[in-house]
Amino acid sequence: MKILAIESSCDETAAAVVEDGRKVISSVIASQVEEHKLYGGVVPEIASRRHAEAIVPVVSQAVEDAGLTLDDIDAIAVTYAPGLIGALLVGVNFAKGLSLSTKIPLVPVHHLRSHIASNYISNKDLKPPFMCLVVSGGHSHIVMVNDYTDMKIIGKTRDDAAGEAFDKAARTMGMSYPGGIELDKVAENGNPLAFKLPRPVVHDAPYDFSFSGLKTAVINLIHNAAQKGQELNKADVCASFRYAVVDCLVTNFLKAAEDFEVKTLVIAGGVSANSLLRSTLEKRCAELGYKFYMPDKSLCGDNAAMVGSQGYYEYQKGNIANSGLNAYATKNIEEG
Ligand code: KG4
Ligand code: ZN
Numbered sequence: 001m002k003i004l005a006i007e008s009s010c011d012e013t014a015a016a017v018v019e020d021g022r023k024v025i026s027s028v029i030a031s032q033v034e035e036h037k038l039y040g041g042v043v044p045e046i047a048s049r050r051h052a053e054a055i056v057p058v059v060s061q062a063v064e065d066a067g068l069t070l071d072d073i074d075a076i077a078v079t080y081a082p083g084l085i086g087a088l089l090v091g092v093n094f095a096k097g098l099s100l101s102t103k104i105p106l107v108p109v110h111h112l113r114s115h116i117a118s119n120y121i122s123n124k125d126l127k128p129p130f131m132c133l134v135v136s137g138g139h140s141h142i143v144m145v146n147d148y149t150d151m152k153i154i155g156k157t158r159d160d161a162a163g164e165a166f167d168k169a170a171r172t173m174g175m176s177y178p179g180g181i182e183l184d185k186v187a188e189n190g191n192p193l194a195f196k197l198p199r200p201v202v203h204d205a206p207y208d209f210s211f212s213g214l215k216t217a218v219i220n221l222i223h224n225a226a227q228k229g230q231e232l233n234k235a236d237v238c239a240s241f242r243y244a245v246v247d248c249l250v251t252n253f254l255k256a257a258e259d260f261e262v263k264t265l266v267i268a269g270g271v272s273a274n275s276l277l278r279s280t281l282e283k284r285c286a287e288l289g290y291k292f293y294m295p296d297k298s299l300c301g302d303n304a305a306m307v308g309s310q311g312y313y314e315y316q317k318g319n320i321a322n323s324g325l326n327a328y329a330t331k332n333i334e335e336g
Contacts, residue, residue, distance in 0.1 A: 002066075003315070004073045004104075005308030006059060008091030009083025009111045010137070011042045012301070013054035015062035017073070018308025022120055026065035027305045030054040037176045041167075048086035055094045062304070070102055077311025080108040080321075081331035082138070088327035096323050107311045108321045112139055112333045113151070115268040117310035118295035118303070126293050131262040133253045134333075135277075136269035137163035137178065140209050140249070142256050143333060145266070148313035151333050154256050155207025162245055163271045165211035169218045169241050173234060183238045184274050190239030195221060197244040199251075207256045214244055246276045254284060264291045273300035 002025070007014040016027040032050045036042045063070065078095035080088060099106035116132050128148055134141040140157040160168070163180055170179020175186075197217050202208040218241045225232045257265055265285055271277065278294055285292035299306060319336065 001074045001312065001315070002068070002072055003075045003077050003107070003308045003311045004059070004063065004070075005077040005109075005304040005311055006055075006091045006095050007079045007114070007302055007304040007307045008051045008055065008087050009079045010087060010302055011036055011047050012303070013051045013058050014302065014304035015059040016304035016308050017062055017066035017068060018121075018305055018312065021117075021309045021312030022124055024121055024305045024308070025068075026062045027303060028058050028062045028065065029303055030058050033178070040171060040177050042084070044084045044086055047084055048090060051087050051090035055090055059094070059098075070104070073104055075105045075107050075311065075315050077107040077109050077307050077314070079111050079114060079307055080325060081110060081328035083111055083329065085327060085329040088329070092325060092327045096325055100323055105315070106321045106325065107315050107319060108325055109307050109310050109314060110331060110333055110336050112136070112141065112143075112269070113149075113336065114306040114310040116143070116145060116266070117313070118268055118299040118306035119266050119293050120309045121305055122296045122299055123293045126266065129262070130264035130266050130293070131253070131257050131260065132266040132268055133249060133272075134269045135162045135249065135267065135271035137161060137167065139269070140211070141333065142207050142253055144260065144262070148310075149317045149319065149336060153332070153334060154260065155205070155209065155252060157209040157211060158202055159210055159212035160215055162209070162211060162249060163269070165215040165245060166271065168215050172219045172222050173237065180271065181273070184242060184276070186235050187238035187242040188275065190233065190235030190237070192239040192243035194233065194236035195240040197221075197240055199244060199248055207252050209248055209252060211245065211248070214241075214248070242274070242276050246274065246280055249277060250280050250284065253281075254288070257290065263289070264293070266293045268295060268300075270301050273297050
């Protein structure tokens with residue numbers, strides 16, 4: 001079964017053709033990040049306009065690259081929630097129009113579910129049940145994936161998402177949006193023990209995260225040093241901050257896995273590209289005898305291939321939308 005997938009939840013307009021949920025036939029991503037860099041973050045109004053401009057060429061390119069025509073497509077999958085509402089609406093309305101005019105069934109896909117599904121493309125043997133740490137720019141969840149379309153949130157952030165904390169810390173150090181990637185690179189040459197940073201815990205909720213205090217601590221460290229005219233070693237600050245964030249993520253994730261007696265662990269989302277998170281979990285899972293899976297780095301960020309993968313499983317489950325489909329800025333992953 002061939003699915004044409006469309007993604008426009010944030011600042012990437014993407015389309016892909018995916019076969020049977022696991023094989024990517026084509027994947028096109030038009031990123032707007034260079035433009036948003038000028039403003040230090042995503043400007044929703046600009047994002048919507050750029051999606052509207054890019055959607056037709058990007059979708060056409062994906063079908064062409066696959067060597068197919070729309071006659072070969074069995075379903076159209078589209079990200080419908082959560083994300084920037086104006087951005088989502090571009091993809092959803094385009095997909096609805098295409099579905100209506102071609103009579104190809106329309107499949108709505110939850111953005112975080114699709115991040116999890118990026119693992120089905122990278123790891124052909126991976127099947128639910130497993131526990132997944134979903135860490136992106138907008139979310140930090142520990143999710144029990146009972147089945148492809150049956151999920152339960154075990155823990156989540158009470159304030160900032162991990163990616164958001166990375167980006168804000170990076171911005172304070174003068175790195176351009178989204179700074180998480182550069183912070184990760186700079187941290188490679190630093191000492192993670194150079195600065196003592198807090199490991200915030202949420203009282204009575206051992207699987208929940210809180211990153212805003214940690215983010216404020218590193219920002220205060222940088223500002224205080226600047227006021228005193230001191231120069232901090234940037235690599236050491238990056239390494240200490242990265243270590244603190246990864247420590248919080250790994251500690252809660254492994255505790256959840258132990259308490260729920262799950263031995264297959266998976267990571268997903270933009271922050272799952274983080275080198276320390278990947279290497280730490282790889283090492284700890286090997287020590288504990290757990291199976292550990294992660295997406296290829298190229299599939300960690302927003303893309304449409306992952307939407308085509310999850311779309312396949314949603315379709316199998318009979319999750320078909322009609323022209324009444326709407327987009328939602330927020331939506332619980334459990335509802336799909
Ligand atoms: O999943 P994603 O592409 O978009 C959302 O759905 O939010 O995640 C983007 C986030 C950004 O905050 C970005 O800085 C972060 O993922 N990110 C990283 C790395 N690569 C991307 N954070 C830390 N280390 C990385 N290597
Ligand atoms: Zn995302």
